[in-house]
Amino acid sequence: MAVEAYLTPSDVKKTIEKKVKPKPSTKELTTIEKPGKAVSASDLENSPDEKKRKRTSKNKAKKTETTISKAEKDATLIITEKPQAAAKISSALGNAIKYSENRVPFYEIERDGEKIIVASAVGHLFNLTYSKGQTGWPIFKLEWQPAHKGKGAAFTKNYYLLLNKLVKRAKKIIIATDYDIEGEVIGWNVLRFIAKKKDAERMKFSTLTKNELVRAYENPMKTLDWGQAYAGETRHKIDWLYGINLSRALMSAIKTSGTFKILSIGRVQGPALKIIVDRDREIENFKSEPFWQVFAKANNLNFKHPKDIFDKKELDEFKEIENATAETTEKEENLSPPHPFDLTTLQREAYKFYRLSPSNTLKVAQTLYLAGIISYPRTSSQKIPKEIEPKKILRKLENRFPFVKEATRKYPIEGNKSDPAHPSIYPTGDFKNLSGDERKLYELIVKRFISCFSQDTKIANKRISLTADNGKKFTISGMKIIENGWTKIYPVKMEEKSLPDMKGETKIDKIDFKKRETKPLKKYTATSLVTLMEKKNLGTKATRSSIVDTLFKRGYIDGKSIESTELGKKLIESLEKYSPIIIDENLTRQLEEKMEEILQATENWEEKENKTIENVEQLILDISKEFRAHEKNIGEKLKEGITDLRDKQRENSRFMTCPVCKEGNLSIIYSRKTKRNFVACDKYPDCKTTYSLPPNAVIKKTGKVSEEGLPILVALKRGRKPWEFKFDPNWRDNRQNSS
Numbered sequence: 001m002a003v004e005a006y007l008t009p010s011d012v013k014k015t016i017e018k019k020v021k022p023k024p025s026t027k028e029l030t031t032i033e034k035p036g037k038a039v040s041a042s043d044l045e046n047s048p049d050e051k052k053r054k055r056t057s058k059n060k061a062k063k064t065e066t067t068i069s070k071a072e073k074d075a076t077l078i079i080t081e082k083p084q085a086a087a088k089i090s091s092a093l094g095n096a097i098k099y100s101e102n103r104v105p106f107y108e109i110e111r112d113g114e115k116i117i118v119a120s121a122v123g124h125l126f127n128l129t130y131s132k133g134q135t136g137w138p139i140f141k142l143e144w145q146p147a148h149k150g151k152g153a154a155f156t157k158n159y160y161l162l163l164n165k166l167v168k169r170a171k172k173i174i175i176a177t178d179y180d181i182e183g184e185v186i187g188w189n190v191l192r193f194i195a196k197k198k199d200a201e202r203m204k205f206s207t208l209t210k211n212e213l214v215r216a217y218e219n220p221m222k223t224l225d226w227g228q229a230y231a232g233e234t235r236h237k238i239d240w241l242y243g244i245n246l247s248r249a250l251m252s253a254i255k256t257s258g259t260f261k262i263l264s265i266g267r268v269q270g271p272a273l274k275i276i277v278d279r280d281r282e283i284e285n286f287k288s289e290p291f292w293q294v295f296a297k298a299n300n301l302n303f304k305h306p307k308d309i310f311d312k313k314e315l316d317e318f319k320e321i322e323n324a325t326a327e328t329t330e331k332e333e334n335l336s337p338p339h340p341f342d343l344t345t346l347q348r349e350a351y352k353f354y355r356l357s358p359s360n361t362l363k364v365a366q367t368l369y370l371a372g373i374i375s376y377p378r379t380s381s382q383k384i385p386k387e388i389e390p391k392k393i394l395r396k397l398e399n400r401f402p403f404v405k406e407a408t409r410k411y412p413i414e415g416n417k418s419d420p421a422h423p424s425i426y427p428t429g430d431f432k433n434l435s436g437d438e439r440k441l442y443e444l445i446v447k448r449f450i451s452c453f454s455q456d457t458k459i460a461n462k463r464i465s466l467t468a469d470n471g472k473k474f475t476i477s478g479m480k481i482i483e484n485g486w487t488k489i490y491p492v493k494m495e496e497k498s499l500p501d502m503k504g505e506t507k508i509d510k511i512d513f514k515k516r517e518t519k520p521l522k523k524y525t526a527t528s529l530v531t532l533m534e535k536k537n538l539g540t541k542a543t544r545s546s547i548v549d550t551l552f553k554r555g556y557i558d559g560k561s562i563e564s565t566e567l568g569k570k571l572i573e574s575l576e577k578y579s580p581i582i583i584d585e586n587l588t589r590q591l592e593e594k595m596e597e598i599l600q601a602t603e604n605w606e607e608k609e610n611k612t613i614e615n616v617e618q619l620i621l622d623i624s625k626e627f628r629a630h631e632k633n634i635g636e637k638l639k640e641g642i643t644d645l646r647d648k649q650r651e652n653s654r655f656m657t658c659p660v661c662k663e664g665n666l667s668i669i670y671s672r673k674t675k676r677n678f679v680a681c682d683k684y685p686d687c688k689t690t691y692s693l694p695p696n697a698v699i700k701k702t703g704k705v706s707e708e709g710l711p712i713l714v715a716l717k718r719g720r721k722p723w724e725f726k727f728d729p730n731w732r733d734n735r736q737n738s739s
C-alpha cells in the first residue's frame with residue numbers, strides 16, 4: 001500500500017525540518033522540561049538561523065520560569081501556521097519573551113494587562129488516514145490522525161505535544177494560520193482535536209508586518225472562516241479517496257502482470273499527465289510541410305509579403321515584380337503598465353527572467369513572506385486595494401529604490417482577477433538583506449508594484465507598405481519610443497527600429513524567396529503547464545506547481561521541455577481505454593467548482609461537504625468496477641511502461657566498462673538496505689566488482705570525461721550545489737602506491 005506515494009494538497013505546506021529525535025519515553029513525555037533560555041523575541045527575529053542565534057546571542061534577557069505546568073487558564077493563545085509567523089506576531093504585539101520546549105519555540109507577551117501566548121503548528125499537524133479494519137479497495141472510511149504517527153512527519157510531534165500543553169492554559173484561542181483553505185484546515189484541526197473546541201476567533205492578515213498584525217489582533221473575525229475550513233476538508237478527503245483507491249487499483253493491476261512498482265495517479269495528476277501525453281502525440285504525428293516567405297528589397301530595406309506561400313507555383317507571380325507604390329503610416333500607442341502579480345503571473349515572469357521553476361518561485365516567495373517583506377503569495381488577485389496604503393509603501397521603498405519617483409499615477413493599474421482572501425503580491429516596504437534568488441524575486445516584485453503606479457510608455461509604430469504593380473503587397477514595421485514610462489522600471493525588451501518616410505513610386509531591387517518548414521507545437525515547460533492548468537481550472541494556485549513536480553518524481557514525465565516517458569504514455573493509454581473517467585479533466589473541474597461552492601457558501605457547509613464526498617464515492621465505485629473488469633489488460637500495458645523505464649534507468653546509470661571483467665559495465669546502483677549509492681558491475685553475479693560512493697547524496701553520471709579519461713560523476717545534495725568528481729576505478733591501488 002502506498003499512502004505516501006500520491007500527492008495530497010497538504011504536501012505543499014509541509015516544511016521540511018530537521019529530524020526529531022526518536023520517540024521520547026513516557027517519562028520524558030510526562031515530566032516538564034526545563035524551559036529554554038528566555039530571550040526577547042524581537043532581538044532574535046532578524047537572524048535567519050535559529051541554531052546560530054542560540055550560540056551567538058549574548059543571553060541578555062532574564063531567565064524566566066515557564067508556567068507551563070500550571071493548568072490555570074490565564075492566557076489568550078494565538079496559534080500560527082509556522083514558527084516564523086509566531087515570532088513575527090509576538091514581536092508585533094509587545095515585548096515578547098521566548099521559550100522553547102523540545103526545541104519548539106513559543107512566546108509570552110503582556111499586553112494591556114492581558115497575557116498572550118503565541119505558539120505555532122508546523123504546517124499540517126494532522127493527516128487523513130483510513131479507519132482500521134478496511135482491506136482491499138475501494139475503501140471509504142477515513143479519519144484525521146496526528147501527522148507524526150504517519151511517515152515522514154516525525155518533526156511535527158514536538159509541536160503537537162507543546163500545543164497540547166498550552167491549550168490547557170488558554171481561556172481564549174485565536175487562530176492565526178495563513179488565511180486560505182489549507183491554513184483554515186490546519187487551524188481547525190488544532191482547535192477541534194487538540195483544544196477540543198468548536199470555534200475560535202480568527203486573525204486575518206496578508207502580511208507579517210507589525211501594523212497589519214496588530215490590526216488583525218485587535219479586530220479578529222468572531223468565528224473561523226467555515227467556508228474555507230469545509231472546502232479545505234472536502235479537498236483533503238476527495239484527494240485522499242482518489243489517491244488511496246486509484247493507487248490500490250493500479251497496484252493490483254500491476255500485480256497481475258507479475259511485476260512490481262509503486263504507481264499512483266491523483267485526481268489532478270491524471271488530467272495533467274494526459275495534457276502532456278496529448279501534446280507528445282501531436283508532436284509525434286506532426287508532418288512538416290514546406291512553405292515560402294517572400295521578401296522584396298527596396299531602399300535597402302527588407303519588406304515581407306504578409307502571406308506564407310504553400311503552393312510553389314504561386315511563387316511565379318512574384319518573379320516579375322519591378323516597381324511598387326510606397327505608403328507610410330505612423331500611429332502612436334500608449335502601453336499601460338502590466339497588472340500587479342498574482343501567483344501564476346509571478347511564476348511565469350520568474351521563469352522568463354531567471355529560469356526559476358514554478359515550485360521554486362513559490363518556495364522563495366514563501367520565504368520572503370515569512371520574512372515580512374512581501375504579502376501572502378498564494379493569491380489569484382491582481383488588485384491593489386487602498387486598504388494596504390500603497391502610497392505609504394512607496395514612501396518606504398524610496399530609500400532603496402530611487403525609481404519610486406516614477407510612481408506618479410494616482411490610481412494603480414489593476415488586472416481583472418480578484419481573490420476574496422488576499423490582495424495581489426506586493427512589497428510591504430520592510431527590508432531584509434537578501435541574496436541570490438530571494439533578492440532577484442524580491443526586486444522583481446518591487447519593480448512590478450512600482451510600475452503599476454507609473455505612467456504609460458508612449459511609442460510610435462511606423463509601417464511602410466509597398467503595393468507592387470501587379471497588386472502584391474509587402475510591408476515593414478518600425479517602432480520608436482516617444483516617452484519611457486513604466487518601462488524604465490520593469491524589465492521588458494523593447495527594440496526600437498527607425499524607418500525612413502517613403503512615399504510614391506519605388507523601385508524594387510530584388511525579390512527573395514525563403515524556404516521554410518512548418519513546425520510542430522512546442523513541448524510544455526513546467527511554467528507553461530502551470531499556466532495552462534490555471535486556464536483549465538485544474539488544481540489550485542497552491543497545488544499546481546507541486547503536482548507537476550510529482551509527475552516528474554513518479555517517472556511519468558521528463559526533461560526541461562517536458563516529455564512524457566514510456567511509462568506515462570502507457571498509463572494514459574490504458575486509462576483512456578479502460579477507465580477514461582480518471583483522466584477526464586471535466587470531472588476534475590466539476591469537483592473544483594463544487595469546492596468553490598462550499599468556499600462561497602454562508603451556511604450548510606457540512607451538508608455540502610457530505611454530498612460532494614458521496615458523489616466522489618459513487619464515482620470511485622464505478623471506476624473500481626471498470627478497473628476490476630480490465631485489470632489484466634491494464635497490468636500488461638503498465639508492465640511495458642515499467643520495463644522501458646527500468647531499461648532506461650539502467651542505461652542511464654552505466655558509465656564505463658568494468659576494468660576487472662572487461663565485459664560488464666560499471667553502473668550506479670541504489671541499495672535499499674544501506675540507503676546509499678554504490679558502483680557495481682552489471683555482470684553480477686559473474687563479476688562481483690563494487691566500489692563505494694560518497695554517502696548522503698544522490699550520485700549520477702554527467703556524461704563528461706576528465707582530461708585523464710576518467711568519467712565524471714556528480715553528487716546531488718538537498719540545498720547544496722552539485723559537486724562533480726572524477727571516478728577513478730584504480731583509486732585503491734593508487735592510494736596504496738602513493739602511501
Ligand SMILES: [Zn+2]
Nearest residue numbers: 658661681687
Ligand atoms: Zn565486471
